[in-house]
Amino acid sequence: MEFKLIDYRNGIHAFDAGYVRHQLAAIHLIVDAGRAAFVDTGSNASLPRAERALAELGLGPASVDYVILTHIHLDHAGGAGAMMRAFPNARLVVHPRGARHMIAPAKLMAATEEVYGRDTARALYGELLPIPAARVVETTDGMTLPLGGRELAFYDAPGHAKHHVFIHDRAAKGIFTGDTFGIAYRECDVAGRPLLFPSTTPSQFDPADLRASVERMLALEPEAVYLTHFSRLAPPRPLAEAMLRRLDDFVRIARAAAGADPLPQIRAELERYFLAEARAHGVTLPDAEILDLWRMDVDLDAQGLAIWAAAQG
Numbered sequence: 001m002e003f004k005l006i007d008y009r010n011g012i013h014a015f016d017a018g019y020v021r022h023q024l025a026a027i028h029l030i031v032d033a034g035r036a037a038f039v040d041t042g043s044n045a046s047l048p049r050a051e052r053a054l055a056e057l058g059l060g061p062a063s064v065d066y067v068i069l070t071h072i073h074l075d076h077a078g079g080a081g082a083m084m085r086a087f088p089n090a091r092l093v094v095h096p097r098g099a100r101h102m103i104a105p106a107k108l109m110a111a112t113e114e115v116y117g118r119d120t121a122r123a124l125y126g127e128l129l130p131i132p133a134a135r136v137v138e139t140t141d142g143m144t145l146p147l148g149g150r151e152l153a154f155y156d157a158p159g160h161a162k163h164h165v166f167i168h169d170r171a172a173k174g175i176f177t178g179d180t181f182g183i184a185y186r187e188c189d190v191a192g193r194p195l196l197f198p199s200t201t202p203s204q205f206d207p208a209d210l211r212a213s214v215e216r217m218l219a220l221e222p223e224a225v226y227l228t229h230f231s232r233l234a235p236p237r238p239l240a241e242a243m244l245r246r247l248d249d250f251v252r253i254a255r256a257a258a259g260a261d262p263l264p265q266i267r268a269e270l271e272r273y274f275l276a277e278a279r280a281h282g283v284t285l286p287d288a289e290i291l292d293l294w295r296m297d298v299d300l301d302a303q304g305l306a307i308w309a310a311a312q313g
Contacts, residue, residue: 002022005056011169012028012172013057017040017041019046023230025075026040026228028226032147034148035063036059041067043074050079050086068094069093069094071161077094080092084129094136095156102131103131103136109125151170152169153168153170157180168220174224179228181196200247200250201301217236223236253269254308256269257306262309
């Protein structure tokens, strides 16, 4: 995949992780006064892209102070071990619920194989490299870390996952949202307007927590949000309103599903819903292309919704 370093002119840069396909996953790089931090990591195969991004900015491996994870789903954290080996001064910053899985990743890999299937999981992520506990910083809600002359604040953001955080870059007035603010594949942009869907992947999805986390982001009045899927969106509030409306629709679909195995019904209804929302947004791609873009998300969202609905009784 072609490499392009995006410069947002505020100390934040982004590049494609090279994960699965073009513009599926972004890695963000924050630079201030010669110090650097990566937010999310892609997979092991993303490391050469991270090294190239540093080189294009005139920085080397020793300039990296932090490798920050919004959460430990492997499209966000699969390359963390490789980055930590490559960047000798870096500390890994992660929610306490995720820290142990970065230090000893065997259980995390097993859980990923359960969701994706063993062969697919291994093809996507390879071997997860453990990270020494002494190099791990566990977040607390509201904590701050310095980066050059700016400050990064960390906040708990459950809803997509219990081990999720968001990062407020106060100097740039931006928030790195991981998956809590949703997913926007840019092939579905229409006249610069992104199409934003919630991410309800298994197995810790909770709609009330997700809504509360998004509202907490908005309360900080960011000028932009930076999504892992895919990068900068602005202005945040109207986008959040559209995403939360779709969240409510996802929940209605899950609650309406019946039978001993509601998963196929939820998946079929989600597929129809994704197409209908894309058409209402003005997307003109053929149905097959739209569904191909969102296929993995439809599958994983349906699983997460089914697990959540079953827990409601």
